[in-house]
Amino acid sequence: MVDGLGSALGEPLFERAAIIGVGLIGSSLARVIRRKGLAREIVAFDASSKVRARLRDIAIADHVAETAAAAVEGADLVVLCAPVGAMGEIAEEIGPRLMAGATVSDVGSVKASIVAAVAPHLPASVTFIPAHPVAGTEESGPDSGFATLFLNRWTILTPPEGADPKAVARLAAFWKGAGANVETMAAAHHDLVLAITSHVPHLIAYNIVGTAADLEEVTQSEVIKFSAGGFRDFTRIAASDPIMWRDIFLNNREAVLEMLGRFNEDLTALQRMIRRGDGEGLQSLFTHTRAIRRSIIDQGQETAAPDFGRRTKDDG
Numbered sequence: 542m543v544d545g546l547g548s549a550l551g552e553p554l555f556e557r558a559a560i561i562g563v564g565l566i567g568s569s570l571a572r573v574i575r576r577k578g579l580a581r582e583i584v585a586f587d588a589s590s591k592v593r594a595r596l597r598d599i600a601i602a603d604h605v606a607e608t609a610a611a612a613v614e615g616a617d618l619v620v621l622c623a624p625v626g627a628m629g630e631i632a633e634e635i636g637p638r639l640m641a642g643a644t645v646s647d648v649g650s651v652k653a654s655i656v657a658a659v660a661p662h663l664p665a666s667v668t669f670i671p672a673h674p675v676a677g678t679e680e681s682g683p684d685s686g687f688a689t690l691f692l693n694r695w696t697i698l699t700p701p702e703g704a705d706p707k708a709v710a711r712l713a714a715f716w717k718g719a720g721a722n723v724e725t726m727a728a729a730h731h732d733l734v735l736a737i738t739s740h741v742p743h744l745i746a747y748n749i750v751g752t753a754a755d756l757e758e759v760t761q762s763e764v765i766k767f768s769a770g771g772f773r774d775f776t777r778i779a780a781s782d783p784i785m786w787r788d789i790f791l792n793n794r795e796a797v798l799e800m801l802g803r804f805n806e807d808l809t810a811l812q813r814m815i816r817r818g819d820g821e822g823l824q825s826l827f828t829h830t831r832a833i834r835r836s837i838i839d840q841g842q843e844t845a846a847p848d849f850g851r852r853t854k855d856d857g
């Protein structure tokens with residue numbers, strides 16, 4: 542087993558999967574759907590004509606549609622994989638063309654605002670089950686995706702109350718087939734958890750790289766020259782897609798501001814420890830954070846070294 546994804550499942554879970562927005566996540570999904578036989582047929586649509594042309598070249602989908610509405614025709618699974626801010630307008634376009642009984646999902650990094658933007662456009666005959674694969678890289682576009690992206694990572698489902706349990710179970714089986722572990726929670730809870738585990742860390746990375754870039758005028762090339770330290774890890778995160786992250790902060794505003802408030806308080810406490818020479822306080826916090834990192838590794842959530850080389854040689 543080269544890819545760690547195990548052997549193919551039996552019958553496909555879906556007949557026709559439509560992927561709307563085929564960048565890093567959409568193309569990774571297309572690749573794993575095909576590799577694992579999770580749907581019989583894959584139809585793709587991307588708003589960019591350049592991306593559509595590229596999709597025809599790399600042939601990771603069976604068909605590339607010219608509109609989102611055409612892509613969802615006859616699809617029993619529709620997954621919206623565009624930036625968070627584009628989900629509402631896509632839903633508005635595809636709503637009238639969705640097949641009765643279809644499952645509509647998404648992969649957006651924020652959940653409550655997507656529910657608010659998407660749900661009003663969907664007919665009662667479909668089941669909407671928002672999802673978030675907590676897996677990714679700083680890259681974007683259809684060439685950056687790979688089939689093992691979701692392997693051993695969490696995918697969070699946030700089904701609304703009263704969602705058809707069979708449809709929820711089928712979507713959970715789909716993500717498990719893609720290699721993910723699946724957890725279910727409320728959309729608002731998801732947004733709070735992700736604000737502290739993903740959104741605020743990205744904001745910190747954007748900020749520290751921005752601060753260093755300002756200093757660079759003073760220090761000339763020293764920021765780049767000595768970036769082998771912790772700063773280098775921040776630059777990877779700060780290279781993440783600007784549109785995607787703009788949308789995340791605009792659409793998870795309250796949770797991010799709440800977590801930033803707490804972060805600022807703790808940062809002020811650290812500042813005070815440094816000013817007062819409180820070595821005991823600093824050491825105690827750093828010992829605690831080191832233990833957190835080690836417990837994450839012990840739970841198999843992370844390798845000791847950055848693991849963005851998880852792409853295997855046949856990950857096409």
Ligand SMILES: NC(=O)C1=CN([C@@H]2O[C@H](COP(=O)(O)OP(=O)(O)OC[C@H]3O[C@@H](n4cnc5c(N)ncnc54)[C@H](O)[C@@H]3O)[C@@H](O)[C@H]2O)C=CC1
Pocket residue numbers: 561562563564565566567586587588589592609622623624625627630631648649650651673674675676677678679680681682683782785789
């Ligand atoms: N990049 C990451 O690490 C992760 C991203 N996500 C979420 O996945 C979604 C997609 O992110 P990526 O694949 O990284 O972005 P990406 O930038 O690689 O791909 C997004 C694609 O959507 C297309 N697009 C934009 N507006 C569209 C529209 N109205 N209709 C159809 N296509 C449209 C773009 O042309 C682009 O090809 C975002 O909602 C993001 O929050 C979730 C988990 C991880």
Ligand SMILES: O=C(O)C(=O)Cc1ccc(O)cc1
Pocket residue numbers: 649650674675676677678679739778
């Ligand atoms: O590249 C990284 O370190 C990430 O954190 C990737 C990522 C970005 C956005 C998500 O919603 C989930 C995962």
